[in-house]
Amino acid sequence: MAKTLVVIPTYNESENILKIVPEVLNQSPEIDVLVVDDNSPDGTARLVKGEMEKNPRLHLIERTGKMGLGTAYVAGFKFAIARGYEFVFEMDADHSHDPREIPAFLKAAENAELVLGSRYTNGVRVLNWPIERLLLSYFANVYTRFMTGLPLHDATGGFKCFRRRVLEAIDLDRVRSNGYAFQIEMSYKAWKKGFRIVETPIVFLDRRSGKSKMSKQIVHEAFFMLWKLRWKSLLGKL
Numbered sequence: 001m002a003k004t005l006v007v008i009p010t011y012n013e014s015e016n017i018l019k020i021v022p023e024v025l026n027q028s029p030e031i032d033v034l035v036v037d038d039n040s041p042d043g044t045a046r047l048v049k050g051e052m053e054k055n056p057r058l059h060l061i062e063r064t065g066k067m068g069l070g071t072a073y074v075a076g077f078k079f080a081i082a083r084g085y086e087f088v089f090e091m092d093a094d095h096s097h098d099p100r101e102i103p104a105f106l107k108a109a110e111n112a113e114l115v116l117g118s119r120y121t122n123g124v125r126v127l128n129w130p131i132e133r134l135l136l137s138y139f140a141n142v143y144t145r146f147m148t149g150l151p152l153h154d155a156t157g158g159f160k161c162f163r164r165r166v167l168e169a170i171d172l173d174r175v176r177s178n179g180y181a182f183q184i185e186m187s188y189k190a191w192k193k194g195f196r197i198v199e200t201p202i203v204f205l206d207r208r209s210g211k212s213k214m215s216k217q218i219v220h221e222a223f224f225m226l227w228k229l230r231w232k233s234l235l236g237k238l
């Protein structure tokens, strides 16, 4: 049985998905991929199903409509727990995350329970993003450190690897946030439970093709969610 599951949520990623999947699987025979698709109108799931006929290491969860990144990952995490995977990755479909960096995560995970791909350790490694987007991301991280005390350079990134015990320890049904907020919430909960978190430097590239789902709503959610997290933590209700 493969030990590692890479969860890739998709919404309209037909231009990317069949390229990224083999790149991930080629990293090691121990790796499986799970695509969680929200009924993408562009037929992403159909492409995945075609590929699955040839490849037993590829899995698919189909949801009925666009329900957001956070709940897509939660569905993926439950799948991973039920099937006994030890290392569970979050990764985007759009080539912002380089599959060749997966082995470095797995190496780091030998001595940690959560490995975060960091764009901002030892400088900034983001390619082709407009400056506004970079500033937003950078200051989102400054704000997150200030609000939560999380000792991280990059708490909003979406390329990460959990040991299964972290996912088992977090009450996944109580994870509510979706966009960047989801990334922060998961890391914060893991940190509060005393799990060892390390950052591994990554290079982040702007999406290669397809459309962005980044929105004002996602930024607002993260802004307010941090107040909520801080409040709950003070009340001991995390």
Ligand SMILES: Nc1nc2c(ncn2[C@@H]2O[C@H](COP(=O)(O)OP(=O)(O)OP(=O)(O)O)[C@@H](O)[C@H]2O)c(=O)[nH]1
Binding pocket: 008, 009, 010, 011, 012, 013, 036, 037, 038, 066, 067, 068, 069, 072, 091, 092, 093, 094, 096, 206, 207, 211, 212, 213, 214
């Ligand atoms: N299943 C599912 N996947 C989603 C949803 N929203 C985004 N995704 C996927 O999550 C990953 C990250 O989303 P992106 O749109 O790349 O978000 P981003 O990286 O912040 O922004 P851009 O790269 O500029 O688009 C991609 O693989 C998306 O297809 C959703 O509601 N449901």
Ligand SMILES: [Mg+2]
Binding pocket: 092, 094, 096, 207
């Ligand atoms: Mg992206």
